[in-house]
Amino acid sequence: xxxxxxxxxxxxxxxxxxxxxxxxxxxxxxxxxxxxxxxxxxxxxxxxxxxxxxxxxxxxxxxxxxxxxxxxxxxxxxxxxxxxxxxxxxxxxxxxxxxxxxxxxxxxxxxxxxxxxxxxxxxxxxxxxxxxxxxxxxxxxxxxxxxxxxxxxxxxxxxxxxxxxxxxxxxxxxxxxxxxxxxxxxxxxxxxxxxxxxxxxxxxxxxxxxxxxxxxxxxxxxxxxxxxxxxxxxxxxxxxxxxxxxxxxxxxxxxxxxxxxxxxx
Amino acid sequence: xxxxxxxxxxxxxxxxxxxxxxxxxxxxxxxxxxxxxxxxxxxxxxxxxxxxxxxxxxxxxxxxxxxxxxxxxxxxxxxxxxxxxxxxxxxxxxxxxxxxxxxxxxxxxxxxxxxxxxxxxxxxxxxxxxxxxxxxxxxxxxxxxxxxxxxxxxxxxxxxxxxxxxxxxxxxxxxxxxxxxxxxxxxxxxxxxxxxxxxxxxxxxxxxxxxxxxxxxxxxxxxxxxxxxxxxxxxxxxxxxxxxxxxxxxxxxxxxxxxxxxxxxxxxxxxxxxxxxxxxxxxxxxxxxxxxxxxxxxxxxxxxxxxxxxxxxxxxxxx
Numbered sequence: 001x002x003x004x005x006x007x008x009x010x011x012x013x014x015x016x017x018x019x020x021x022x023x024x025x026x027x028x029x030x031x032x033x034x035x036x037x038x039x040x041x042x043x044x045x046x047x048x049x050x051x052x053x054x055x056x057x058x059x060x061x062x063x064x065x066x067x068x069x070x071x072x073x074x075x076x077x078x079x080x081x082x083x084x085x086x087x088x089x090x091x092x093x094x095x096x097x098x099x100x101x102x103x104x105x106x107x108x109x110x111x112x113x114x115x116x117x118x119x120x121x122x123x124x125x126x127x128x129x130x131x132x133x134x135x136x137x138x139x140x141x142x143x144x145x146x147x148x149x150x151x152x153x154x155x156x157x158x159x160x161x162x163x164x165x166x167x168x169x170x171x172x173x174x175x176x177x178x179x180x181x182x183x184x185x186x187x188x189x190x191x192x193x194x195x196x197x198x199x200x201x202x203x204x205x206x207x208x209x210x211x212x213x214x215x216x217x218x219x220x221x222x223x224x225x226x227x228x229x230x231x232x233x234x235x236x237x238x239x240x241x242x243x244x245x246x247x248x249x250x251x252x253x254x255x256x257x258x259x260x261x262x263x264x265x
Numbered sequence: 266x267x268x269x270x271x272x273x274x275x276x277x278x279x280x281x282x283x284x285x286x287x288x289x290x291x292x293x294x295x296x297x298x299x300x301x302x303x304x305x306x307x308x309x310x311x312x313x314x315x316x317x318x319x320x321x322x323x324x325x326x327x328x329x330x331x332x333x334x335x336x337x338x339x340x341x342x343x344x345x346x347x348x349x350x351x352x353x354x355x356x357x358x359x360x361x362x363x364x365x366x367x368x369x370x371x372x373x374x375x376x377x378x379x380x381x382x383x384x385x386x387x388x389x390x391x392x393x394x395x396x397x398x399x400x401x402x403x404x405x406x407x408x409x410x411x412x413x414x415x416x417x418x419x420x421x422x423x424x425x426x427x428x429x430x431x432x433x434x435x436x437x438x439x440x441x442x443x444x445x446x447x448x449x450x451x452x453x454x455x456x457x458x459x460x461x462x463x464x465x466x467x468x469x470x471x472x473x474x475x476x477x478x479x480x481x482x483x484x485x486x487x488x489x490x491x492x493x494x495x496x497x498x499x500x501x502x503x504x505x506x507x508x509x510x511x512x513x514x515x516x517x518x519x520x521x522x523x524x525x526x527x528x529x530x531x532x533x534x535x536x537x538x539x540x541x542x543x544x545x546x547x548x549x550x551x552x553x554x555x556x557x558x559x560x561x562x563x564x565x566x567x568x569x570x571x572x573x574x575x576x577x578x579x580x581x582x583x584x
Contacts, residue, residue, distance in 0.1 A: 001318045007564035011396070013397070013475075013533075014370055016554075016556070017396055017400060018397050019400070026371055026396070026400075042536055061370050079501075094393050095365070095375075096369070099369070118361075121396070121397055122396055123393060123395055124377075124378065124393075124395060124396075124397070125365075125377055126361050126365070126377055126378070127365040127368070127375060127377060129360075129363075129364035129365075130333075130362070130364075130366050130369075131362075131365045131366070131368070131369040133366065133367070133368035133371055134337075134366040135369060138314060139333070139448035139449055140333060140366065141333070141336060141362070142358075142361060142362045143334075143361070143362070144356055151471070156405070163494060169358075169362075170358065170452055170518055171358055171359075171372060172357065172358050172517060172518070173520075173521070174457065174518075174519065174520070175454050175455070175456055176454065176455055176456070176457065177451055177452060177453070177454040177455070178330075178448060178451075179351070179449050179451040179452060179454040180449070180450040180452075181448050181449045182448055184449075190518075191501065191502070191505050192501065192504065192505030193383050195507070206429075222407070222408070223407055224368070224374035224375065224406065224407050224408055225374050225375075225404050225405065225406055226404065226405050227402045227403065227404055228390060228403045228404065228405055228513065229402070229403040229518075230293055230395065230400050230401065230402045230403070231400065231401055232399075232401075232556065233394075233398070233399075233401050233558060233561055236560070238564060239560055239561070239563050239564065239565070239566050240564065240566070241560070241566045241567070241568065242563050242566065242567050244499075245573045246567075246569055246570065246573035247576060248572050249567045249569060249577075250567075250575075250578040250580075251577070251581050253549065253565055253567060253578065254578060254581040254582055256565055257526065257547070257549070257565075261526070261546075261547040261564065261565075263469065263525045263526035263546070264469070264493055264494075264526065264582075
């Protein structure tokens with residue numbers, strides 16, 4: 001199977017967010033970055049499918065120059081090659097723009113399967129994968145927790161796009177549903193679908209010889225939404241913050257739970 | 266006119282559909298509600314209790330079981346017929362499955378996970394969380410109408426829906442949806458059998474998140490739970506990592522609970538977690554990041570290191 005995995009570089013969860021002067025986005029010059037977590041699960045799933053069915057795993061990212069970091073990491077974990085759609089404005093671009101860039105980058109490669117994380121930890125649109133499927137004319141299924149692939153028999157790479165997938169979708173409240181869809185197809189992957197592997201030293205060395213093909217942003221799609229301002233949410237006024245040393249705060253909390261909230265005896 | 270797309274599964278309306286209707290009513294202007302499926306007369310009748318111009322029952326064989334292809338085709342046709350200015354959806358897993366494809370097919374803006382709408386001056390401004398709820402963004406839709414908007418679950422109150430003096434008229438809407446063109450072939454939904462723990466009955470819950478750092482530290486959480494007479498639960502990443510079983514997970518993909526006491530340890534408070542526990546009577550948050558969104562809904566908060574605070578709590582409880 002020839003599999004593409006769409007990945008995004010996002011700021012780390014630990015980074016203390018700072019807002020830029022215009023209050024329209026974060027000030028990320030001094031931020032640290034990592035691979036978007038659901039995308040890491042999508043990559044892992046692609047690597048497992050390749051181990052089972054053969055083929056190739058190609059990671060694709062649309063982002064500024066610094067996004068090469070997560071492509072390099074994906075190559076170290078086992079992806080075969082990478083495509084980097086490079087553009088400074090892509091760090092905060094909307095879902096239509098990103099999906100447009102990804103579509104232009106992967107269309108001619110005739111992938112059997114395209115995987116993406118279900119949403120990003122930064123903008124959290126939850127749109128890019130499904131919009132990309134529509135642009136590529138592929139069927140899609142989202143929030144996937146298990147993948148059974150039946151690539152078309154006889155060929156390692158189903159160049160004709162034959163074969164099918166049976167996938168387990170997560171619904172709400174502990175419900176699930178299996179569905180079948182024909183290849184080529186696009187899936188968005190839920191965190192926790194598998195156990196992640198991390199790059200080995202051997203993988204890191206091997207990644208240095210792997211190709212990262214750079215393409216310039218094509219600017220094919222116009223944005224469908226615009227951020228006019230960002231702000232920190234207001235704390236609920238009722239929140240009582242308990243100050244002091246850990247021991248003092250713990251003592252005050254237990255007292256309040258006993259006497260004020262009366263939820264413990 | 267705002268067209269609200271309601272959601273049903275096997276004879277039951279999704280409660281979040283009422284919240285989307287409330288959001289549409291509060292946004293101003295006429296509202297229509299559409300429901301897709303087969304054999305949905307009764308449910309369309311339920312929706313007609315809302316103050317609305319009409320309820321559109323979109324029936325079809327291709328819509329019997331939900332599929333993304335079936336819904337995108339039917340809704341693209343319906344939106345073409347009805348010409349709404351905006352289309353509202355509840356931000357459910359089902360909406361997330363098809364709405365982006367619908368927006369792409371229509372080439373119209375889709376604003377997801379909206380928690381509030383500001384309409385004081387000109388074009389509506391949609392508020393949505395970014396960076397896992399650590400920031401809010403004010404967003405405007407670009408390009409021609411209709412704009413598609415998904416409303417975060419719990420952002421509007423279902424009981425805030427205005428009811429009409431009389432039931433709204435229900436109209437059967439005909440749309441062409443070719444069943445043979447649907448590429449997804451769904452099977453019956455099911456629940457994983459091994460859901461052994463029913464946390465919804467627990468009076469007290471101690472829930473743990475990423476801040477616990479490693480499985481070896483769970484003993485500390487167990488000790489606190491024992492001292493409080495509480496059940497242990499977790500946010501999704503802890504269950505994903507296999508540190509606690511999946512049936513201990515609280516949130517949109519796990520259980521929904523409303524205990525007397527909910528103590529969140531090292532949980533930042535992403536919306537997927539909050540929807541599962543914000544009904545708790547007393548919420549305590551202990552987190553080293555004072556800006557963590559969990560503090561917005563907490564009654565009591567300690568911005569500190571849980572590895573220092575929790576042992577002190579256990580000692581205090583044993584006094």
